[in-house]
Amino acid sequence: MKLHYYPGCTLKEKTTNLDDSTRAAMEVLGYELVEPENWTCCGAEFPLTEEKIVGLAAPTRILRQVELEGGDKVVTTCAFCFNVLKRTNEALLKDPLKHKRINAYLRDDIKIDPLTKKKTTDFAEYHETVWVLHLMEFIKYQIGYDKVKSHIKRDLANLKVAPYYGCRLLRPAGEVGIDIPDDPHIFEEFLENIGCEVVDFPFKQECCGSYISVSLPDAASEASYQILRSARYCGADMLALSCPLCYYNLDRRQDRIKERFFDFTGMPILFFTQLLALALGVDEKVLGLDQHYYDPRPVLSKMHKTEVVS
Amino acid sequence: MNGNGKKKKIGVFVCHCGVNIASVVDVERVAKALENYPGVEFSTNYVYMCSEPGQKMILEKIKEQKLDSVIVAACSPTLHEKTFQNVVELAGINPYQLEIANIREQDSWVHSDKEKATAKAVKIVKSMVEKVLQNESLEPIRVGVTRRALVIGGGISGLQAALDIADHGYEVLLVEKGPSIGGHMIQLSETFPTLDCSQCIMTPKMVEVSRHPKIRLLTYHEVESVSGFVGNFKVKIRKKPRYVNPDLCTLCGDCEKVCPQIVSDEFNMGLSFRKAIYMPFPQAVPGTYTLDIDNCLGLLPIRCGKCKDVCEPKAINYDEQEEIFEEEVGAIVVSTGYDLYTMDHLGEYGGERYEDVLNGLEFERILSASGPTGGVVRRPSDGKVPKNVVFIQCCGSRDTENHNPYCSKICCMYTAKHAMLYKHRVPDGHATVFYIDVRTGGKAFDEFYQRAVEEDHVLYIRGKVSKVFQEGDRIIVWGVDTLTGKKVEMEADMVVLAMSMVKTEGGEELLKKLKIATDANGWLAEAHPKLRPVESLNAGFFLAGCAHGPKDIPETVAQASAAAAKVGDLFAQKELLHEPTIVPVNEELCSGCGICVTVCPYGARELDPIKKVVKVNEILCEGCGACAAACPSGAAQQKNQTDNQIFSMVKAILKG
């Protein structure tokens, strides 16, 4: 089955492991992921003031492209992209005037054919027919855990995994959340259903430092440290997440955390899709496990290699 | 022409109201303009129509001119309609043949152009003439009163109301859904601001209720339905089987000992356990065991039957059945109390995740000498005496966005009390209270709060806690002190959340059965927030206690007594008078479509299944007229405000 999938810029560059594992896992589940043609960056941050409305044009273009290609839904794995696309969709739905204004931008788009140098103008409008879903939602509501379970090939029961939501999947409350911001369950359900041992920890919805890690790295590493410390304290072997930025702060920046916090010993960080792909029996080589700063392979070796009879 | 086809003789009296009307409206011209209007027999003006000479003039003119209806063009009917009704009644005219034309508030006072204001006054008076022409003479509807009250809910408010009504000499039915009366108050340890023991003041009241000859105590009963109207309600009550005969039960407790089913104990807020056959607490009234069928292994002797086997006095009867019976009452006091907002609403405080994060009532049980820890402050997880207790106020209150918008009113005081009592029990412990505002409006309340701070050294931190979580056996509290501008983190052994008070679970269903009005938050709505605070808008229903909104014990008791006094007022009347401007049904025209039945908010209309026409209960009809507007055939016409009257008035206004 074909399914529209918007990877976003980071997945094509710095976190190809998220992209690859998503594709591999979805293939096992019977889905061919289709990227909207000529997609651009979504803008990463949803514009928060009325004056920056033009920031909605890029994500709307992506949604329009999906619409033009006949898609009724688009799935993302990057939490930032999900956040921006979903909020854009909601904002246009809620405010017809805004919708009109953005469509005015979209109509004026110009496309130049690289070969013929011909200009195409007068583009279509976006009609609000696309449904933005995070892959975790798609799995829960569209595929169903039972189907996922029936495809499981590896037993992950020995892996103690702490689900880390971060901010973008849950907040702003009432606008975007894939679950209740202060009492979420969907990630836990997901991990449980792919066979992991779930470790609940109180920092699962705390902020990792986000883009502050560029402007004020120390503040961000403190935030990241607190999350990792808490997960470790609660007995987790590893942290699972869905956001390339959280992944950067929590995995790649462990060097900086170690410099500042001597008790910190490191912890593997995995994308939820990597765990999904592992459970579904995907070849480890495809999953980019060698890209991680903290090598997760020693911990992953705890899982049973034997195939599960399902 | 009036309804009987007889020509009416109307008198029009235009008041100057000193200069209030006369300076803008040419009153003489108004009187003159009406002189020859169809139906008007006589028209005049006078400087103060409501004065003694003015009233006298009306009386005389009625007799002299043989008038049968009267229009007074003066101030708003809210001011002197009653006055002039009395005048015409003295002259032998039915008061419903009087109408007031409002030419002061709605004319002379709001306009300055004399010409226009005078023309408008003429239109107003003419429209009232048109109305009076078709007015019927009406008599108030009279109905008898059943002098017997129903009190729903056996907490402190219900008990007080029942006792007061009974002491007035009237019979009371007190219905309580639980196995014992006592409500939430019997769960409390000590009460603010006097720190007297709640049980010590509550138990004598409970006993008094059970012994009062005028009170019929119906515990383990629920109100099934209410029909009828003020003074004449019919109430269906469901008796839930208790499987234990209270008259035979000797409270020996043998049954409890052998019962194999252990469940969590509601009276102790789930902090301890009870058996499936149990007494909710030692001082329960009535003093009897109750078999909780939801938790019993089953009534078939082959499944268990142990309790019945050991019961010496043969008090246990597995064959007891549910019964529904009907009672007649004249007034209903609703005192169904409150619930606490459940902690699972507050995920950021752990929801129900942490054993040592408690709500206010749970902490009351821990403080109580009759509680699960015998009054020693121990935390539920490991029984340790907590050395650091954090109290968080406004949990779910004053939160328009995610929870309840209102202030729960009592939490400031009980939190001060909790902190104080904790310090008395654990003198080397630390009590910290996170608050937004400390509200101590009440007699001796602020002194009490100051005592907590000054004498018991309770630390008050101004700021709402954002997050509570557990690491190991420490509970971490993330707050802020807005006074110093510092974000603070605190380690605690126990956290007590002052959860918001909310309408009772299941209460909503009951209120639907009673058909009484509630406010946006589900609390009972009073008839008037200032002048009728203990009455419901629905006649014959009275409000007492927290079902009406958060309040403390003294306020609850005062309101219960007030409700009882109002019931007394009602019962003191020989008969009840009801406004006759209702909406009857013309059976000739009624097609039985039933639309009026669905729009009536009072259930006053009913489709007669045999005659296929709508029947109206005149007492229940409050005369709003919604049905008259909805009736497609014109069969529903409001008395003295028929469609024809409205059409005539509109015509007089627009063509006059």
Add this chain to the structure above:
Amino acid sequence: MRVKLKIGEEEKQFIERVSELSGQDVYKCYQCGRCSAGCPFAFEMDLLPNQIIRMVQMGLQDEVIHSKTLYLCASCFTCQSRCPKGIDLARLMEAIRLLIEPKGKDQFGPNDVPTKLANELPQQVLVAVYRKFSK
């Protein structure tokens, strides 16, 4: 130093402008402090989030626009999700950042990122931080 309080036209305009740009009603805030209590970066801030909104209410424009706090907000929306009055402080912060003069000066721009770091940073973080902190 004693802060001189006055609510004149200028202050009112500032409050209005912030409200308009952010779409948030600053008068709703009753200063419970919950935003500050849960803010992951409050420990770095010179003014706590609740103080920012308080100062907007008071019309203390200078204090607000010179605060470091504006550049510590990670738009994680923890405050928004727990605010009892439904105020979105991240929007408020962004609106105030927009009001700062002179326009065009970056608080954080491309030159502030060391080349070595720039190579390892994920694209989205750069897009995000420029969107937030540069003009």
Add this chain to the structure above:
Amino acid sequence: MFEPKIMCFLCKWCTYAGADLAGTSRMQYASNSVNLRVMCSSRIDPQHILYAFKEGADGVFIGGCHPGDCHYVEGNYKTLRRTILLSRMLEDFGIDKRRLRLEWISAAEGKKFMETMNAFSESIRELGALNLDQVSLTNEDTKHG
């Protein structure tokens, strides 16, 4: 200048009392309206409104209690629904729907009553007189026995 005729139906408990308050506060407003007091705004039948237009009203105003404040629990909601429906029908009859206005005005809102009366009067003035020729209402349509 065109002086519109405005027919006002006011509920006894809220808007009529609000109109009284405007009076006791001596607030001045346009004198081209006359009030008719009903027990509840829900007593007003769409027929009454159509009849008023037929008899020469250029505008019809209905005043009721604020949602949740109805003396008769929920009469004002019924009024709201009926008015919305009637507004749609008015257009079919060729009557501009702006000629019918429903407002919630409480007993404490004398000022709002004054302002509403002025604003409504002004807006009807702008719309001009209701040309009855365009309105195909016969006596039988609007009035029954």
